[in-house]
Structure formats: structure tokens, C-alpha cells
């Protein structure tokens with residue numbers, strides 16, 4: 001059979017590759033972004049309750065209204081913004097699906113989409129599948145800041161979308177208020193949608209506030225923002241999240257959502273509708289993860305791995321150029337097979353070849369895991 005691939009250059013994601021290598025070599029996995037501890041017992045009990053109670057049939061296409069109402073309440077508590085749960089929120093099968101759906105809904109053949117690289121790896125292929133043209137803007141270590149003048153110069157009359165991600169995977173950086181104001185000014189009166197990946201919204205440190213696009217009323221009119229319960233509630237395997245946008249965009253988002261997912265699993269939606277009502281269930285997250293970040297950094301303080309503390313996410317980037325000349329993928333393999341700690345190289349987050357020598361470690365791990373991993377990493381010598 002003659003099959004013409006739509007993604008002929010696509011390879012297995014770096015996360016699967018490094019996780020498999022970690023398992024093969026029994027390395028401590030600080031590679032892929034998932035916790036090695038379980039999610040909350042009360043949440044599991046709620047899920048069990050609704051499953052046993054028989055909440056097992058289709059939910060409405062945009063998501064259970066009670067859950068959308070709880071999400072709107074959570075948004076108000078977090079950002080003091082009123083979002084209409086009926087028309088402006090859609091529950092999705094994780095953030096990846098929400099991103100894919102948004103790109104499919106708004107990108108037509110030949111449209112240009114600006115992404116900032118390093119970029120989460122699903123953006124590029126999703127744009128290609130929609131017939132769009134990815135236009136990467138490169139960010140540079142160590143601060144990975146966006147140059148807004150450079151972005152302005154990249155915009156053409158074919159630019160239909162800009163994808164931002166804050167807090168940012170893989171760099172652990174986050175956008176500030178002025179960044180969002182710059183973006184708002186740049187897209188004002190243009191036919192450009194901002195797709196804002198905010199899956200790490202609650203993972204923000206050192207007393208900083210997450211700058212959500214939802215907080216900028218004018219910008220919001222051109223935005224779809226995407227969230228993940230997997231990231232917020234330590235349950236990446238559930239694949240449930242949501243998208244938020246003004247009704248005129250959400251209408252079109254749902255137009256595609258109903259033909260690729262229709263509705264998301266029912267009993268977890270019922271459980272989350274209850275669980276979200278208590279803001280303590282997410283307000284503890286900055287402190288919880290900041291102490292893990294600080295443990296990782298303090299245990300490696302005297303090692304030759306150099307870092308700027310992550311301001312968000314559960315990822316910390318380390319520069320290993322003092323230790324090795326290896327390219328980052330080779331170095332990540334060496335760490336996994338010889339040092340016993342799996343890491344993620346940064347180069348797969350770029351569509352171009354890069355020479356910088358950085359790896360990413362995930363600190364969403366038990367204290368004992370972080371201590372064991374850092375003990376191994378301290379064996380690295382200049």
C-alpha cells in the first residue's frame with residue numbers, strides 16, 4: 001500500500017526516547033515531566049464515587065456545566081476575571097488536544113504561525129497538519145527572553161497565529177506583565193489569534209504572579225488559553241484539561257472539538273467539579289514546587305552544572321559546558337547510562353540545529369528521588 005505520510009520528518013518524541021532509555025538502564029528519571037508520587041486521595045475518592053454512582057454516559061459536548069462553572073470560579077479566584085462558563089470554556093482531553101483543536105480550527109493552508117523556540121514539541125507538527133507554516137522565533141539562553149521588536153518584524157499579512165507558553169517548557173522562564181502588554185499592542189487590530197499555553201499557571205515561584213492572557217481584556221478578545229488538570233493535580237495520565245476564549249472564538253473551537261473528541265470522560269469531570277471548589281487544592285502549588293526546585297538547586301550548588309533558577313514550571317535548565325563538549329542529546333544519554341539520571345536535551349525543542357549545551361531536569365519528584373539523583377549528579381567532574 002502506498003501511504004503518503006503527512007508528517008514524514010516526525011520522530012518519536014524525546015520524552016518517550018529518554019523514558020525508555022531510563023527504564024533500560026534503571027536510571028532515575030528526571031527526564032519526562034511527570035510526578036513520581038500519587039495525586040490527592042480525596043480526588044481519587046471523588047472519582048471513584050462518581051464512577052460507582054454511574055456517571056458513565058456522555059457529558060455535554062463543551063464539558064459538564066458544573067465543571068465549567070467551577071473552572072470559571074477558579075479563574076475568578078486566581079485572576080479576578082469573569083469568564084462565562086456557558087460560552088467561553090470547553091473541557092478537553094488534555095492540553096495537547098486543546099492546542100491541536102485550536103490550531104485546526106483557525107489555521108488554513110498557507111497561514112503562518114509564529115512559535116518561540118525552544119517550543120513544546122506538539123506545536124510544530126500540529127501546525128503542519130493544519131496546512132500552516134511554522135515560523136520559529138529563536139530564544140537564547142540563559143534568560144530565553146522574547147525580543148518583541150523582532151517578533152513585530154516577523155509579522156506578515158499571512159501571520160494568523162502566535163503561540164506563547166508561560167511558564168515555559170523547557171526553559172522554566174515566565175512572561176512578565178510588560179511582555180503581555182507588548183504582545184497586546186502588537187496584535188491590536190490585526191487578524192491574529194494568540195494561542196496561550198498556560199498549563200503551568202500555578203507553578204510560579206519567588207512570589208511572582210502568573211501573567212495569564214485572561215487578565216488583559218483587549219488581548220483576551222484574540223486569545224485561546226489552554227490548561228491541563230494533569231499538570232495541576234499531579235495526574236498526567238488522565239489527559240483532561242480545558243480551553244478558555246471569548247465566545248466568538250470558542251464557537252469555532254467547539255466546531256472542531258465536536259468532530260474530533262465530542263466529549264471528555266464523564267466521571268472525572270464530576271469529580272473535578274467538586275474538587276475545584278476548594279481553592280486550597282491548587283493554592284499550595286507554588287510553595288510545594290518551589291521547595292523541590294530549591295532542593296534540587298542547593299544539592300547541585302557546588303557541582304559544575306550551572307543554572308538560573310526556574311521562575312516557573314517543574315523544570316530546571318542546567319548548562320553543562322564546563323564538563324563536556326558533547327552535544328546535548330549525547331550528554332543526556334551519557335547521564336542516563338553512566339551517571340544513572342535521565343535528563344532531556346534542549347535541542348529537540350528547536351527546528352534548527354543548536355550548539356548550546358543545556359539539559360532539562362524535572363523536579364516534580366519525591367524528595368528522596370531528588371536526593372538520590374543529585375547524589376549521582378555530584379559525581380560529575382570538570
Ligand SMILES: Cc1ncc(COP(=O)(O)O)c(C=O)c1O
Pocket residue numbers: 033093094095096097120165168169197199227228229230231236239240241
Ligand atoms: C507546555 C506544555 N503544553 C502542553 C502539555 C500537554 O499537556 P496535557 O498532558 O494536558 O496534554 C505539556 C505537557 O508536558 C506541556 O509541557
